[in-house]
Amino acid sequence: MQRWKQEVPAVLLLAGLGLAPFIGFGEGYVLTLLARAMILAMAAVSLSFIVGGAGLVSLGHAAMLGFGAYAVVILDDLQIVEAMVVLPVAMLAAAGFALVTGAIAIRTSGVHFIMITLAFGQMAYFTATSLSGYGGDDGYTLYARSEVNGARILSDRLGFHFICLGALTLTWLFCRMLLASRFGRVLRAVRGNPMRARALGFSPYPYRLVAYVIAGAIGGAAGFLFANATEFVAPAYISWQRSGELLFMVILGGISGLHGALLGALGFVLLEEWLSHQWEHWRIAFGVLLILAVLFLPNGLAGIPNQVARMFRRG
Amino acid sequence: MSLTLLLVQGLNGLQLGILLFLIAAGLTLVFGVMDFINLAHGVQYMLGAYFAAHFAAATDSFWLALLLALPATLLVGLVLEFLVFRHLYDRDHMAQVLATFGVILILNDGVRWVFGSAPLQVPMPEALTGGFPIMDGLLYPHYRLAIIAGGLATAGLLWWLVERTKVGMLIRAGATNAPMVAALGVDIRRLFMVVFGFGAMLAGFAGVMAAPILSVEPGMGDNLLILAFVVIVIGGIGSVRGAFLAALLVGLVETLGRSLMPDVMRLFLDPSSARQVGAALASMLVYIAMAAILALRPAGLFPVRTA
Amino acid sequence: MLSLRGLRKNFGGLAVTDDVTLDVSPGEIHAIIGPNGAGKTTLINEISGVLPLDAGQILFDGRDVTRLPLHRRARLGLARSFQITSIIPDFSALENTALAVQAGDGSSFRFFRPTASEARLNTAAMAALDSVGLAHRAATPAGAMSHGEKRQLELAIALATQPRLLLLDEPLAGAGPEETERLIGILRSFRGRYTIMLVEHDMQAVFALADRISVLVYGRLIATGGPELIRQNPEVRAAYLGEDDIPLSGAPC
Numbered sequence: 001m002q003r004w005k006q007e008v009p010a011v012l013l014l015a016g017l018g019l020a021p022f023i024g025f026g027e028g029y030v031l032t033l034l035a036r037a038m039i040l041a042m043a044a045v046s047l048s049f050i051v052g053g054a055g056l057v058s059l060g061h062a063a064m065l066g067f068g069a070y071a072v073v074i075l076d077d078l079q080i081v082e083a084m085v086v087l088p089v090a091m092l093a094a095a096g097f098a099l100v101t102g103a104i105a106i107r108t109s110g111v112h113f114i115m116i117t118l119a120f121g122q123m124a125y126f127t128a129t130s131l132s133g134y135g136g137d138d139g140y141t142l143y144a145r146s147e148v149n150g151a152r153i154l155s156d157r158l159g160f161h162f163i164c165l166g167a168l169t170l171t172w173l174f175c176r177m178l179l180a181s182r183f184g185r186v187l188r189a190v191r192g193n194p195m196r197a198r199a200l201g202f203s204p205y206p207y208r209l210v211a212y213v214i215a216g217a218i219g220g221a222a223g224f225l226f227a228n229a230t231e232f233v234a235p236a237y238i239s240w241q242r243s244g245e246l247l248f249m250v251i252l253g254g255i256s257g258l259h260g261a262l263l264g265a266l267g268f269v270l271l272e273e274w275l276s277h278q279w280e281h282w283r284i285a286f287g288v289l290l291i292l293a294v295l296f297l298p299n300g301l302a303g304i305p306n307q308v309a310r311m312f313r314r315g
Numbered sequence: 316m317s318l319t320l321l322l323v324q325g326l327n328g329l330q331l332g333i334l335l336f337l338i339a340a341g342l343t344l345v346f347g348v349m350d351f352i353n354l355a356h357g358v359q360y361m362l363g364a365y366f367a368a369h370f371a372a373a374t375d376s377f378w379l380a381l382l383l384a385l386p387a388t389l390l391v392g393l394v395l396e397f398l399v400f401r402h403l404y405d406r407d408h409m410a411q412v413l414a415t416f417g418v419i420l421i422l423n424d425g426v427r428w429v430f431g432s433a434p435l436q437v438p439m440p441e442a443l444t445g446g447f448p449i450m451d452g453l454l455y456p457h458y459r460l461a462i463i464a465g466g467l468a469t470a471g472l473l474w475w476l477v478e479r480t481k482v483g484m485l486i487r488a489g490a491t492n493a494p495m496v497a498a499l500g501v502d503i504r505r506l507f508m509v510v511f512g513f514g515a516m517l518a519g520f521a522g523v524m525a526a527p528i529l530s531v532e533p534g535m536g537d538n539l540l541i542l543a544f545v546v547i548v549i550g551g552i553g554s555v556r557g558a559f560l561a562a563l564l565v566g567l568v569e570t571l572g573r574s575l576m577p578d579v580m581r582l583f584l585d586p587s588s589a590r591q592v593g594a595a596l597a598s599m600l601v602y603i604a605m606a607a608i609l610a611l612r613p614a615g616l617f618p619v620r621t622a
Numbered sequence: 623m624l625s626l627r628g629l630r631k632n633f634g635g636l637a638v639t640d641d642v643t644l645d646v647s648p649g650e651i652h653a654i655i656g657p658n659g660a661g662k663t664t665l666i667n668e669i670s671g672v673l674p675l676d677a678g679q680i681l682f683d684g685r686d687v688t689r690l691p692l693h694r695r696a697r698l699g700l701a702r703s704f705q706i707t708s709i710i711p712d713f714s715a716l717e718n719t720a721l722a723v724q725a726g727d728g729s730s731f732r733f734f735r736p737t738a739s740e741a742r743l744n745t746a747a748m749a750a751l752d753s754v755g756l757a758h759r760a761a762t763p764a765g766a767m768s769h770g771e772k773r774q775l776e777l778a779i780a781l782a783t784q785p786r787l788l789l790l791d792e793p794l795a796g797a798g799p800e801e802t803e804r805l806i807g808i809l810r811s812f813r814g815r816y817t818i819m820l821v822e823h824d825m826q827a828v829f830a831l832a833d834r835i836s837v838l839v840y841g842r843l844i845a846t847g848g849p850e851l852i853r854q855n856p857e858v859r860a861a862y863l864g865e866d867d868i869p870l871s872g873a874p875c
């Protein structure tokens with residue numbers, strides 16, 4: 001059927017990222033940028049999983065990254081840098097936060113869900129600013145990147161590039177698998193028509209909560225990588241503007257499939273980077289592009305091929 | 316904490332609440348009547364302040380600046396409505412959020428381009444520079460009292476407009492059931508434009524009034540926008556009365572929390588951590604309040620929408 | 623099978639369900655008729671658990687389900703269709719129906735297997751689609767179907783849950799003459815296989831299909847009985863059908 005065609009852009013994108021270091025994008029600066037883009041893409045894919053898959057439009061997803069990043073910070077302060085310990089802690093911390101806040105937030109819906117996730121995100125943000133032992137507002141510089149079994153793979157630029165790519169690919173495959181499973185079918189049904197799903201015997205709440213917690217755990221993993229990428233963590237990383245940016249990446253890419261989030265995140269980060277070198281007031285151009293994208297690409301970047309195809313078919 | 320300080324902070328909270336209300340009023344109407352999420356509403360506030368700064372410098376008079384800034388923000392609101400927003404009424408909330416975020420980026424950087432990044436100062440109007448003695452020879456600035464008075468007067472005017480005039484009746488009906496109003500043959504697009512322009516002007520008015528006591532700088536509307544959203548969600552989307560009460564509540568909680576929480580924390584913690592934890596808790600208070608209210612009353616304190 | 627005991631519901635002072643007591647026996651098609659606004663949809667909503675009651679008791683298979691939420695009642699075997707078509711527009715007809723099969727096939731907290739290729743779900747779903755004559759449209763997105771097809775799909779979804787009781791709210795609503803013929807044929811094929819509570823406006827259909835009929839007027843049941851009895855009941859004629867209503871005399875089939 002048509003299904004495999006949908007995956008072509010994502011596969012091409014991931015393959016391109018794998019080849020990038022060998023086709024002239026191997027400089028340190030470019031790799032740093034790509035690592036940032038891939039980590040944010042990972043967070044965006046997990047957000048797209050709950051936005052597009054479950055209809056949970058969260059404006060607090062950066063908090064999940066925050067829990068992951070601050071897990072790295074707190075363990076770093078205790079001189080624990082083994083990724084086999086730090087990563088699970090980061091994911092569990094974020095999942096725990098998602099469980100507690102999701103249990104309350106998922107009782108609401110629509111705009112109220114957006115606002116209550118914003119509220120919990122802000123609570124996390126202000127908590128981070130009060131952590132005076134870890135730099136408070138000013139942030140915390142890591143002593144070292146995490147190690148894997150004592151090996152310093154994450155400190156190697158190329159190694160880190162492929163770890164981020166691997167994590168992103170895994171996230172994409174994992175979320176895809178979830179959406180295609182029985183569980184994912186119920187999620188999608190609840191999003192498409194909650195009354196129908198309930199009349200068939202599915203209570204939306206537990207499915208949504210589980211999805212929210214899974215997305216939180218993935219966000220925590222992205223936060224773990226983010227802290228390692230920048231070797232510095234500050235509350236500003238989890239401000240509501242960050243959550244907004246993640247949501248924009250998802251919407252810009254298009255929520256009809258997970259590959260939209262990939263496209264959106266990479267497009268967002270790279271476009272931002274490129275524009276900012278062209279013009280001091282590049283945000284004006286960026287804003288105009290966003291508006292044009294909304295007005296003329298109703299299905300996001302991921303919808304472009306279909307739109308073009310339709311234009312040709314029409315004549 | 317002395318009683319005097321409490322009184323001063325209470326007045327400051329009232330004043331913040333008034334400014335929040337002026338921003339939230341337009342936001343809640345636009346949201347309630349048009350089901351339109353306008354993130355760019357905060358930049359209207361910023362533009363009001365910038366227009367005030369610009370016209371005050373040009374005319375040397377705060378009052379003239381006020382008089383010129385109001386139609387200017389109205390005009391910007393209408394132009395934005397014409398160029399961007401009216402194409403988004405039929406789209407989902409996510410499209411609206413993304414596009415209006417684009418407007419924020421443009422205008423925040425736009426004022427930086429035109430006026431520079433350095434904060435601008437707006438001198439207080441001559442007549443209101445003094446202070447009002449409240450106990451122990453402590454003066455409370457006339458100007459802040461004037462903000463409270465001006466805001467309350469505007470709130471009264473708004474109440475009259477919404478509750479007592481024909482347009483107001485249509486707006487209320489629109490917030491309750493917009494398709495019904497459209498079906499009755501009202502030109503809903505024109506109504507939208509009126510609400511939109513008026514809301515933009517109210518936010519601009521808040522910006523003008525805030526300009527002399529805050530520094531006028533790019534992005535000054537962003538955090539206030541989030542607070543204004545908190546206000547309309549607590550108050551119940553589409554409810555002007557709810558927005559008024561919630562704005563005062565949020566203003567007071569923000570301001571009093573900031574001065575009281577560190578003291579409260581000192582009961583449990585050493586002074587330096589008390590200051591930090593107290594400040595964080597104070598910033599969190601309004602969000603905690605919103606989360607609690609939403610968890611208990613998902614439609615806010617004064618729900619408007621029927622079913 | 624289903625026992626309603628003194629159900630009551632007010633919408634702002636207006637009694638929409640007024641002391642309704644009614645039994646549906648296993649295997650029968652029990653029709654509810656009544657003028658617009660009589661409270662038929664409300665009654666279906668109360669039985670299926672969409673709306674809470676003000677008073678009264680609902681027994682399903684002898685079990686008190688009055689306080690169970692919608693999804694729990696569905697799990698017990700209460701399936702319903704909606705007066706206004708309620709399907710999942712992004713799903714294909716097959717996936718809509720397979721979801722319904724899935725509901726009755728153990729836990730849905732299964733995360734690993736792609737469910738689109740689960741033969742067990744698809745076979746049962748295809749059977750349900752086939753029984754309403756939609757097998758050839760299985761791959762069509764539900765949102766892109768014609769109105770009549772959506773009504774058929776809605777029936778297939780209800781069947782696919784293997785219900786013990788079907789609550790059908792105006793399954794013929796909005797269907798054209800040809801579609802109506804087809805839908806009546808489908809409903810007739812359900813006779814004897816399912817217990818059905820059928821709300822319907824189309825009198826020909828009701829008198830052709832129902833074993834028993836209850837008449838609801840302003841929230842009150844004014845009569846229950848076999849089609850002949852209802853046809854001749856003067857109170858029914860006066861209250862609901864007007865003096866000499868055409869569909870009453872000419873019920874064919």
Ligand SMILES: Nc1ncnc2c1ncn2[C@@H]1O[C@H](COP(=O)(O)OP(=O)(O)O)[C@@H](O)[C@H]1O
Pocket residue numbers: 633638656657658659660661662663664665
């Ligand atoms: N949610 C509601 N709130 C208030 N009144 C309602 C509501 N739903 C239905 N009603 C009223 O209850 C009555 C019965 O409606 P309904 O059950 O839909 O009738 P029917 O399906 O027999 O046409 C009508 O008068 C309708 O206006």
Ligand SMILES: [Mg+2]
Pocket residue numbers: 662663664705
């Ligand atoms: Mg009905």
